[in-house]
Amino acid sequence: MDRTLAQEAIGRIGEAVEVAGWVHRVRNLGGVVFVILRDRSGMIQLVTDGEFPLPVESVIQARGTIAANDKAPGGAEVRLESYDVLAEAAPDLPVPVNQDPASLGLDAILDHRMISLRNPKIQSIFRIQATCVKAFGEFFRSQGFTEIKSSKIIGGGSEGGTNLFSMDYFGQTAYLAQSPQLYKQTMVASGLERVFEIGHAYRAEKHETPRHINEYVSLDIEMGFIESEKPLMEMERRFMAYLFETVAQENAQDLDVWGATVPSPESCENAPIISHDEAKAIFKAETGKRALDVNPEAERVLCDWAEREHGIPMVFVNAFPRRKRPFYTYPDGQKTMSFDLLFRGLEITTGGRRINEYSMFQDALAKFGMTEQELGAYVDIFKYGCPPHGGFAIGLERITQKILGLANIKEATLFPRDRKRVSP
Amino acid sequence: MDRTLAQEAIGRIGEAVEVAGWVHRVRNLGGVVFVILRDRSGMIQLVTDGEFPLPVESVIQARGTIAANDKAPGGAEVRLESYDVLAEAAPDLPVPVNQDPASLGLDAILDHRMISLRNPKIQSIFRIQATCVKAFGEFFRSQGFTEIKSSKIIGGGSEGGTNLFSMDYFGQTAYLAQSPQLYKQTMVASGLERVFEIGHAYRAEKHETPRHINEYVSLDIEMGFIESEKPLMEMERRFMAYLFETVAQENAQDLDVWGATVPSPESCENAPIISHDEAKAIFKAETGKRALDVNPEAERVLCDWAEREHGIPMVFVNAFPRRKRPFYTYPDGQKTMSFDLLFRGLEITTGGRRINEYSMFQDALAKFGMTEQELGAYVDIFKYGCPPHGGFAIGLERITQKILGLANIKEATLFPRDRKRVSP
Numbered sequence: 001m002d003r004t005l006a007q008e009a010i011g012r013i014g015e016a017v018e019v020a021g022w023v024h025r026v027r028n029l030g031g032v033v034f035v036i037l038r039d040r041s042g043m044i045q046l047v048t049d050g051e052f053p054l055p056v057e058s059v060i061q062a063r064g065t066i067a068a069n070d071k072a073p074g075g076a077e078v079r080l081e082s083y084d085v086l087a088e089a090a091p092d093l094p095v096p097v098n099q100d101p102a103s104l105g106l107d108a109i110l111d112h113r114m115i116s117l118r119n120p121k122i123q124s125i126f127r128i129q130a131t132c133v134k135a136f137g138e139f140f141r142s143q144g145f146t147e148i149k150s151s152k153i154i155g156g157g158s159e160g161g162t163n164l165f166s167m168d169y170f171g172q173t174a175y176l177a178q179s180p181q182l183y184k185q186t187m188v189a190s191g192l193e194r195v196f197e198i199g200h201a202y203r204a205e206k207h208e209t210p211r212h213i214n215e216y217v218s219l220d221i222e223m224g225f226i227e228s229e230k231p232l233m234e235m236e237r238r239f240m241a242y243l244f245e246t247v248a249q250e251n252a253q254d255l256d257v258w259g260a261t262v263p264s265p266e267s268c269e270n271a272p273i274i275s276h277d278e279a280k281a282i283f284k285a286e287t288g289k290r291a292l293d294v295n296p297e298a299e300r301v302l303c304d305w306a307e308r309e310h311g312i313p314m315v316f317v318n319a320f321p322r323r324k325r326p327f328y329t330y331p332d333g334q335k336t337m338s339f340d341l342l343f344r345g346l347e348i349t350t351g352g353r354r355i356n357e358y359s360m361f362q363d364a365l366a367k368f369g370m371t372e373q374e375l376g377a378y379v380d381i382f383k384y385g386c387p388p389h390g391g392f393a394i395g396l397e398r399i400t401q402k403i404l405g406l407a408n409i410k411e412a413t414l415f416p417r418d419r420k421r422v423s424p
Numbered sequence: 425m426d427r428t429l430a431q432e433a434i435g436r437i438g439e440a441v442e443v444a445g446w447v448h449r450v451r452n453l454g455g456v457v458f459v460i461l462r463d464r465s466g467m468i469q470l471v472t473d474g475e476f477p478l479p480v481e482s483v484i485q486a487r488g489t490i491a492a493n494d495k496a497p498g499g500a501e502v503r504l505e506s507y508d509v510l511a512e513a514a515p516d517l518p519v520p521v522n523q524d525p526a527s528l529g530l531d532a533i534l535d536h537r538m539i540s541l542r543n544p545k546i547q548s549i550f551r552i553q554a555t556c557v558k559a560f561g562e563f564f565r566s567q568g569f570t571e572i573k574s575s576k577i578i579g580g581g582s583e584g585g586t587n588l589f590s591m592d593y594f595g596q597t598a599y600l601a602q603s604p605q606l607y608k609q610t611m612v613a614s615g616l617e618r619v620f621e622i623g624h625a626y627r628a629e630k631h632e633t634p635r636h637i638n639e640y641v642s643l644d645i646e647m648g649f650i651e652s653e654k655p656l657m658e659m660e661r662r663f664m665a666y667l668f669e670t671v672a673q674e675n676a677q678d679l680d681v682w683g684a685t686v687p688s689p690e691s692c693e694n695a696p697i698i699s700h701d702e703a704k705a706i707f708k709a710e711t712g713k714r715a716l717d718v719n720p721e722a723e724r725v726l727c728d729w730a731e732r733e734h735g736i737p738m739v740f741v742n743a744f745p746r747r748k749r750p751f752y753t754y755p756d757g758q759k760t761m762s763f764d765l766l767f768r769g770l771e772i773t774t775g776g777r778r779i780n781e782y783s784m785f786q787d788a789l790a791k792f793g794m795t796e797q798e799l800g801a802y803v804d805i806f807k808y809g810c811p812p813h814g815g816f817a818i819g820l821e822r823i824t825q826k827i828l829g830l831a832n833i834k835e836a837t838l839f840p841r842d843r844k845r846v847s848p
Binding site (some may be wrong): 003020021022023038039040057058059086087088089090093094112113114115117118120123126127129130133134137141144146147148149150151152153154155156165166167168169170172174176182183186187189190191192193194198199200202204206214215217224225356357358376377378380381382383384385386387388396414415416417419420422423424 | 447462464483512513514517518536538542544547551553554557558561568572575576578589592593596600606610611615622624626639641800802804808809810812838840841844848
């Protein structure tokens with residue numbers, strides 16, 4: 001008999017079916033046993049007046065007839081006739097799967113990750129994350145971007161970055177890339193012009209914050225023939241609208257489980273663009289305090305301000321001072337053609353126009369105390385004809401976190417890596 | 425004025441336009457200069473009777489009127505009126521961009537990767553590769569699979585593998601994952617049932633072959649509720665058909681440049697399934713030689729045989745002996761429920777059903793001299809209810825290589841990593 005998924009049951013009232021999945025919950029009400037079975041599509045209730053001795057999380061294949069029942073999940077239940085045990089679970093489950101994960105601490109959730117990922121509420125996080133990845137690819141393909149896959153093992157710290165993880169590479173020292181910056185620029189300059197990459201990025205920083213992890217997925221784009229950061233912000237604004245629309249359509253239930261909503265696609269139009277100086281002034285006006293930079297507190301204050309004044313908790317901050325941005329950022333007097341995007345109190349994107357003229361590139365190296373030698377082949381990009389260009393990167397885990405309102409970015413990471421955690 | 429792309433020119437005959445791109449080639453025919461300009465969409469010819477002193481690869485923005493010209497690429501040319509130089513290239517281009525890369529050795533192509541990637545024929549490789557990634561995501565999403573992103577930094581060699589790259593992780597030793605095997609299985613067992621991942625995999629093997637690289641992109645799937653490797657082969661057969669259909673539709677020009685074709689989607693139906701024993705027998709019958717295993721020579725012979733006998737150079741080999749497969753492979757007597765897919769003489773996929781019963785898992789560990797301790801949290805997957813399941817992985821660079829008939833897998837890798845090469 002073909003397998004029926006939980007969500008298909010409501011369409012097959014009266015039919016004899018076979019269902020399969022995990023025993024999510026068992027309730028014995030004096031002679032009648034209700035078994036909630038979990039499969040990839042959702043939950044279905046099985047009812048029997050016989051015995052049901054299996055521990056939760058056991059996997060079974062069950063046969064019976066579907067009957068309507070308003071009180072059962074999905075509005076239908078299976079009157080159980082027989083079942084086979086595909087895998088019996090041990091009874092000593094280290095963390096519960098069928099309870100709200102809020103009752104567990106984050107450490108318990110991560111220490112027992114193989115089991116906590118079975119929790120439907122936790123799975124919702126990763127269904128939303130999958131939609132973010134899909135929407136990113138769809139949107140940028142529709143704009144003429146080509147997907148690339150660049151190397152994550154690099155011979156040197158080509159962005160002039162510190163805090164790189166080092167590794168032994170057949171006897172030489174190599175590093176894990178902190179971003180695909182160099183490679184994105186190569187591909188723009190190659191003539192592909194518009195590229196995107198979905199890949200891991202690594203930061204060997206000893207952070208202990210709710211917003212940092214040491215390995216994350218970076219949603220990167222880079223595009224040619226732009227003369228400032230403005231077209232990048234416009235592109236990202238349109239992507240965010242597409243993302244919110246897609247998540248609202250495809251993950252309504254997952255949002256519901258967390259009591260979360262996404263801004264309307266139309267409201268993305270209203271997200272303000274303010275300069276770094278304006279950002280500090282707004283922070284001052286809102287809090288009475290001076291900020292030397294757009295720090296985490298300022299990010300929250302600015303998003304609250306944007307929501308109140310513009311109807312969306314999202315704000316672009318541009319015109320950062322040069323000393324606050326990497327050497328390759330395109331200068332604009334003492335400022336730069338760069339921006340961050342803040343969403344619900346968190347920086348989710350950094351981007352900007354990059355230097356493309358070789359002579360300006362040489363000046364920037366000198367100013368930042370760097371040499372062409374240490375950058376190796378990176379220099380060739382600029383020496384042999386590179387159009388004006390720029391790009392940005394969105395942190396996948398951060399945007400997932402903020403869509404759902406999760407307290408810690410590690411909740412939005414399947415197998416997070418932090419200072420102490422390198423398994424499972 | 426809005427920019428017109430090269431491929432749009434044919435639709436705008438008689439109009440004044442602005443085009444932009446790289447100076448790909450300059451021909452001076454006694455008073456008339458023909459400039460071929462390259463942009464992300466293709467090539468367009470500019471014609472002028474003035475001077476054109478710029479080196480190739482310089483980036484310009486040019487204005488003029490479009491005229492029909494059958495002899496020009498795309499059937500139209502721009503009568504040049506004026507242009508701006510966006511970036512002048514140095515005249516000492518280390519490798520030519522506008523010639524067939526066959527005239528260069530592989531080392532020159534890789535040593536000057538920033539420049540060789542500008543070659544349109546080389547770019548075609550990566551446009552095809554981008555389509556492979558896209559088609560993989562589209563196909564498996566359509567089959568109810570959820571995309572995951574698992575960690576590439578792991579605390580131990582959970583597959584019992586050797587040849588792992590090691591790294592320093594905040595004072596402890598960690599490794600780069602050789603595959604997402606453990607994590608795919610976790611997510612199947614979690615209840616997601618069907619997952620796929622597109623991500624890097626690492627092998628610290630000292631190979632020097634045209635088919636190995638040390639960092640590659642693995643297209644991975646894993647699915648629950650299957651009792652043998654047969655549904656996996658069927659799933660892959662359908663994916664291959666979808667892939668060939670998509671590449672033929674979207675990359676006709678890229679295939680053309682390489683004189684390549686893909687098998688018809690329908691012919692994928694005919695790809696035979698033979699056992700490991702049959703594979704050796706066919707090799708013997710074809711060559712008169714005995715093979716102890718399906719080695720690279722046998723892979724070529726078997727694909728030639730499949731093409732001659734079944735009309736497609738693609739063959740599934742299943743029922744591998746147990747000692748040739750990893751410990752987690754589901755046994756079937758002395759054989760296993762596992763398979764490889766060979767395409768055009770190269771193994772592009774390894775897959776199979778995995779052990780899901782805890783007691784069988786414990787037996788397998790004992791047989792392979794392993795312990796639960798060394799596998800850590802991996803064991804929990806099986807202890808707490810894991811359905812029958814299996815999966816496979818396709819090497820992205822290998823499939824790209826074989827679609828185009830490239831001699832070396834490094835040609836199908838943007839920034840390949842081998843024993844000696846860790847940059848650019």
